[in-house]
Amino acid sequence: MHTNIDDLTAFFNLLNSLTALIAKLNVRQENARKKAIELYNLGSFQASERYLNIGAAAGDRACQYALGEVLRRQHGSITEEAKTAYRLAAAQEDVYALLRLGDHQSLDQARQLLLPRIEQRDGEALLQMYELTKDITWLKQSARTRFPEAMYILALEYDRDSSLLLPGENAGELIDLWLERAAHVNFPLAMNWYTNRQKVTTFPSLRREWLEKTAALNDLYGVLKYGFALGHGESGGDPEYGYKKNYPLSYALISLVVNSAPEYQLHNSAALFLDELGKAMSQQEIDLALKVAQTWKDSHPPLSENRLTYHGI
Incomplete structure (x- = not known):
């Protein structure tokens, strides 16, 4: 059998092109998955839906469950569309998705999945x-x-x-x-x-310690509370926590919340406070604050509401 070398070359070139294309698609899917979970964890449900659909279609169980949660929240009930997302996650043995589905078969499957883990x-x-x-x-x-x-x-x-x-x-x-x-x-x-x-x-010093620990985890509410505390107090001290004014850090933290979480329930309050802070600061102080914000963002995990996975939501 005679094989033309040009045909082999063309075949391998096509194979390499397909491999590269698949790799690019995988990278895009992974980027979409990360973006989806970050937005979902922020409570940015409208913004996350597009990315969650990509992750769910790619077979990511976390995205499938989160998509079901977003759709359930949007409609105030478990619609057929939400059930479709939950079923995809349930097919991968996601217990919370099975609990959301709530039918006898799903609940029985959840129980069977839990028993060996409970023994451990x-x-x-x-x-x-x-x-x-x-x-x-x-x-x-x-x-x-x-x-x-x-x-x-x-x-x-x-x-x-x-x-x-x-x-x-x-x-x-x-x-x-x-x-x-x-x-x-x-x-x-x-x-x-x-x-x-x-x-x-x-114990005010203990309370400050816990607030700072929470903010350091980049918990959305913790970061906002810390930012508010650092920017409050006409006499130079925050009346609730006892912090001295630190407008640059306050501006940095609150700007992270405002710019990252537009769907957050306290977004408007944060935006108004940020605007008032800006009026009390020089442009040089604002520029410094924005650099501080970027440094904070680069050195901490993504901002998150840290909601419960299932209970009461």
């Missing part, structure tokens, strides 16, 4: 079993494994329902206990709440 005392599986059954025993077991979301949710439940208390138990003490434990493993929702508990507010 997997904290997330124990929390998911709580979400499936609403039996507080599972939530307590999950919290005892120090799974962050479970510790925070247990504090929420004690705050919400006093009937959960056993004889001799004190709701305030239990809330403080679980919030403190969750805060110490850097769970931002717990850190934000714990910062406002009397156990902490009594």
Whole structure:
């Protein structure tokens, strides 16, 4: 059999071109996936939907579940479109997607997926079993494994329902206990709440320490609170936390929130405060603040609301 060398060359050139094209598509899909999750975590649901569709179509389970969540939020219920996204994630054994679907078959599948993980005392599986059954025993077991979301949710439940208390138990003490434990493993929702508990507010330096730790994780609310605190106080000190004025850092932090999260519920308040700060600053101070903002952005994880994965949303 005779093979023309020119035909072989053309074939290999075509193969290389296809390989390069696939690589470019994979890079674009990965970039879209990262962008989708970042926007979703920011609470920028409208902006994230386009990118989530790309990630979901590429088979990314996190994007499929997040897309279902976005569609559910938009319509205030689980529509057929949302179910389609959840089903894609559920086909990859996403337990939360199965819980959202909520039909008998899905819930039974979720239970079967959880059982072997529960035998291993997997904290997330124990929390998911709580979400499936609403039996507080599972939530307590999950919290005892120090799974962050479970510790925070247990504090929420004690705050919400006093009937959960056993004889001799004190709701305030239990809330403080679980919030403190969750805060110490850097769970931002717990850190934000714990910062406002009397156990902490009594000690201003401790309260500042927790606020700064939360902001350092680039938690959206923590960054905004820190920025507000640094920019408040006519007499040179913030009345809530006791910070001295630091307009450049305040401007830097609040500008990050304003520019990154236009759908954030506190965006308008942040934008108004930023505008007022700008009026009190020189152009040189604003330029410095923008450099500080860029440095902060480059040296921290992406801003995030750090919402709960499933509970109560």
